Amino acid sequence: xxxxxxxxxxxxxxxxxxxxxxxxxxxxxxxxxxxxxxxxxxxxxxxxxxxxxxxxxxxxxxxxxxxxxxxxxxxxxxxxxxxxxxxxxxxxxxxxxxxxxxxxxxxxxxxxxxxxxxxxxxxxxxxxxxxxxxxxxxxxxxxxxxxxxxxxxxxxxxxxxxxxxxxxxxxxxxxxxxxxxxxxxxxxxxxxxxxxxxxxxxxxxxxxxxxxxxxxxxxxxxxxxxxxxxxxxxxxxxxxxxxxxxxxxxxxxxxxxxxxxxxxxxxxxxxxxxxxxxxxxx
Ligand code: C2E
Ligand code: MG
Ligand code: MG
Ligand code: MG
Numbered sequence: 001x002x003x004x005x006x007x008x009x010x011x012x013x014x015x016x017x018x019x020x021x022x023x024x025x026x027x028x029x030x031x032x033x034x035x036x037x038x039x040x041x042x043x044x045x046x047x048x049x050x051x052x053x054x055x056x057x058x059x060x061x062x063x064x065x066x067x068x069x070x071x072x073x074x075x076x077x078x079x080x081x082x083x084x085x086x087x088x089x090x091x092x093x094x095x096x097x098x099x100x101x102x103x104x105x106x107x108x109x110x111x112x113x114x115x116x117x118x119x120x121x122x123x124x125x126x127x128x129x130x131x132x133x134x135x136x137x138x139x140x141x142x143x144x145x146x147x148x149x150x151x152x153x154x155x156x157x158x159x160x161x162x163x164x165x166x167x168x169x170x171x172x173x174x175x176x177x178x179x180x181x182x183x184x185x186x187x188x189x190x191x192x193x194x195x196x197x198x199x200x201x202x203x204x205x206x207x208x209x210x211x212x213x214x215x216x217x218x219x220x221x222x223x224x225x226x227x228x229x230x231x232x233x234x235x236x237x238x239x240x241x242x243x244x245x246x247x248x249x250x251x252x253x254x255x256x257x258x259x260x261x262x263x264x265x266x267x268x269x270x271x272x273x274x275x276x277x278x279x280x281x282x
Contacts, residue, residue: 028083031064031076035089040064042096043260046269047114047231050241050252055273058104059114059148059253060097061260062089077118086118091130098134098145100263105144107270114176116148119156122164128171135172142172148199149175151183154190162193169194176231181219191226198223202234202254208243220248 047057223230235254
């Protein structure tokens, strides 16, 4: 039991800090249990060709249902990372998402899957083997599965990160750079990394709205120069879609097209899209 100590001592008992730590420990404990009990869920958000409306990819996003509602991943992913749970969590999400892809590809044969990887997972020695096994178990070509990594990649041990990325690519998994434009991008490193696609962070759309198109234009042209595709994240309005198309953006993801959906609802959404496209061809 903590004792109150002399004022000014570095060991002064801080009830507020104590509460924060025990709250944090409770969340960590609950998350550990939820992973073990397979209570996490995978939701899927489509990425579309905004010109035609055709869905091309889906991004798998982790969800944690709790008694009081869904705990946001921006809250529990960092906790999983700090508590050493991200490897297990990440592989479980990847396994679920990969196992669900064959059914989705029966609806739409060329659909591909994006999985978010924490940079910490790159340090996991058997990462490539586990992912490859999951793809093989689902009888999927590795090319159907893409890994999203954030720019914080560049803040880590460069050689080790680069080697692991190259192993992923050699196995057939393409690398997409998530939240692009917000982090540590050094253009020199970007060019050295085996990245096929930039996912432009949605914060730049707020600027677009304010009439400032410069960064959006710059990222689209950087993609062209480096021969990388650009996916625009967070598209919410027709006006944004229209302007982005005019600026040369085609791959888009956002609430305008669809929010992240649980698997059955994604399948219904895909079925609707397929109907629309075949009707428009009549
Ligand atoms: P992210 O990978 O950049 O995912 C995109 C986030 O933007 C998702 O938030 C998505 O729901 C949200 N979003 C999509 N369209 C719109 C839009 O039009 N407007 C707005 N305001 N938001 C939109 P979500 O699902 O809450 O995930 C947050 C972050 O948590 C993800 O950002 C990703 O970094 C992380 N995350 C989620 N699932 C996983 C996972 O399985 N593994 C890892 N390592 N990270 C994950
Ligand atoms: Mg992502
Ligand atoms: Mg993103
Ligand atoms: Mg983001």
